[in-house]
Amino acid sequence: MEVTDIDTLGKKIKELRNALGLSQEILAEQIEISLKSIQRYESDKSRPDTYALVKLATYFDVSTDYLLGLLAIKEDLKEKSNKVLQNGKYNELYSWYLRCKNNIEVDQSAVxxxxxxxxxxxxxxxxxxxxxxxxxxxxxxxxxxxxxxxxxxxxxxxxxxxxxxxxxxxxxxxxxxxxxxxxxxxxxxxxxxxxxxxxxxxxxxx
Structure with a gap:
C-alpha cells in the first residue's frame, strides 16, 4: 500500500535533509549508514533500527520521539523561536542552526x-x-x-x-x-x- 501520510518518518528525514541542503549520498556518508538504507527510510519502505534512528536524531538535533511522531518539533525544541515549521518546511534559521551544529570547517589560523x-x-x-x-x-x-x-x-x-x-x-x-x-x-x-x-x-x- 502506498504511503500518503505527510507526517511519516520518511517524510521527516527527507525534510530535515533538505533543510541542510544535503543529498542522500552526503547524508549517508556523514552518519555512516548506507545510501540504500537512506533511500528506503525516506520512501517509507523500511524503518531505521534503534542504532540508525539515534544516528539520525543526533545528526539532525531532534529527538527520536519527534522522528517517530510522538512529539511535535516545536515541543522538541521548546519553541524558542517563531514556528520552526512554516508551511510544512523548516525555516531558514533552523536550517542554518543545523548547519552550525554539523559544521567542522575550522579556521586553522584563528583563535x-x-x-x-x-x-x-x-x-x-x-x-x-x-x-x-x-x-x-x-x-x-x-x-x-x-x-x-x-x-x-x-x-x-x-x-x-x-x-x-x-x-x-x-x-x-x-x-x-x-x-x-x-x-x-x-x-x-x-x-x-x-x-x-x-x-x-x-x-x-x-
Whole structure:
C-alpha cells in the first residue's frame, strides 16, 4: 500500500535533509549508514533500527520521539523561536542552526573560545583564573581562554552534545536564538558577543 501520510518518518528525514541542503549520498556518508538504507527510510519502505534512528536524531538535533511522531518539533525544541515549521518546511534559521551544529570547517589560523548560553539567560564558557577581586582571596576573576577548536568540539560533544561552530555573523543569530554550547572564532566573539569577553566574577568553592 502506498504511503500518503505527510507526517511519516520518511517524510521527516527527507525534510530535515533538505533543510541542510544535503543529498542522500552526503547524508549517508556523514552518519555512516548506507545510501540504500537512506533511500528506503525516506520512501517509507523500511524503518531505521534503534542504532540508525539515534544516528539520525543526533545528526539532525531532534529527538527520536519527534522522528517517530510522538512529539511535535516545536515541543522538541521548546519553541524558542517563531514556528520552526512554516508551511510544512523548516525555516531558514533552523536550517542554518543545523548547519552550525554539523559544521567542522575550522579556521586553522584563528583563535577560538568555548562559550555557553543557557535557557535562563546565563552566560559562561571555558575560562582561566586571572586574579582576585577581593582582599580575602575568596572572589575569583576569570576570563575566557583560547581552546583548540577540534579538541573542544570533541570534548563538548562527549559531555554536552555537539556544539555550534560560530565562524560568521549569521551563526551568532542562531546561537542567541537556540542557545547551548558553541565554539566561537575570537574576532566574531569580539564583534558580536562582547559580553562573553567581560571578566567573570565568582566566589571560590569552600
Amino acid at each position: 577560538y573560545y568555548w562559550i555557553h548560553f543557557g535557557d535562563d539567560g546565563m552566560i559562561g564558557g571555558q575560562t582561566e583564573w586571572v586574579g582576585w577581586a577581593d582582599e580575602d582571596y575568596k572572589i575569583e576573576i576569570r576570563r575566557l581562554r583560547p581552546v583548540i577548536p577540534v579538541k573542544a568540539i570533541e570534548g563538548c560533544t562527549k559531555v554536552f552534545g555537539r556544539p555550534l561552530l560560530i565562524n560568521e555573523e549569521k551563526d551568532v543569530v542562531v546561537f542567541r536564538l537556540f542557545g547551548g554550547h558553541a565554539i566561537v572564532k575570537q574576532e566574531i566573539c569580539e564583534r558580536f558577543l562582547p559580553e562573553f569577553l567581560e571578566d567573570f566574577i565568582g566566589t571560590t568553592p569552600e
